[in-house]
Amino acid sequence: MIRQARPEDTDAILDVWLLASLQAHDFVPAAYWWRQQEQMRARYLPSAEVWVCEREGEIQGFIALVGDYLAALFVRPDCQQNGIGKALMTTAKRLRRRLSLRVFSExxxxxxxxxxxxxAVTDESVDPCTxxxxxxxxxxGH
Incomplete structure (x- = not known):
């Protein structure tokens, strides 16, 4: 089930984010992701519209939207390849006519x-933090 996040979901969302970030971004030192947790909790998540995919009482993935910017789409590594990312993306497209995002080239x-x-790629840049x-x-969208 995809639903809007609640305050009590924050720890589970951060767990998904950290596990998925460490797996997907092995070209960035792990310490970087550990250091970002408090920023995610205190600044990024509260400023975003967050939706979660919950299955069997467990948050398995989430999206975070800031206006038309898709700030995050993460699925727990042990839950990937089960259609969760696709369902979250469908939700994002239903909520917004257009979307932009940044993703590491690697x-x-x-x-x-x-x-x-x-x-489609619209530009290339370098992430200032990493x-x-x-x-x-x-x-x-159409």
Whole structure:
């Protein structure tokens, strides 16, 4: 079930974010992700519209939207390949006519996923926090 996040979901959302970030971004030192947890809790999540995928009472993935910006789409590593990302993306597209996002260029799985869902590269840049190259991608609904 996909539903809007509640305050009591925060710890579970952070767990999903950290586990998925460590797995998907092995080209960024793990310490970076551990250090970002408090920023996620205190600043990023409260400023976003967050939706979660809950199955059997457990949060398995989430999206975070800030306006038309898809700030996050993460699925717990042991729950991937079960349609959760697709369901979350469908929710994001239902909520917004257009979407933009940034994704690390080296995150091939995510880049492929976004392309499959109609996103196209609009620009390239370097993430100022990690120094990693990233793609800016956009989606325009019908």
């Amino acid at each position: 995150n091939d799985v995510a880049v492929h996923f976004y392309r499959q869902h109609g996103f 120094g990693q190259p990233e793609l800016c991608m956009g989606y325009q």
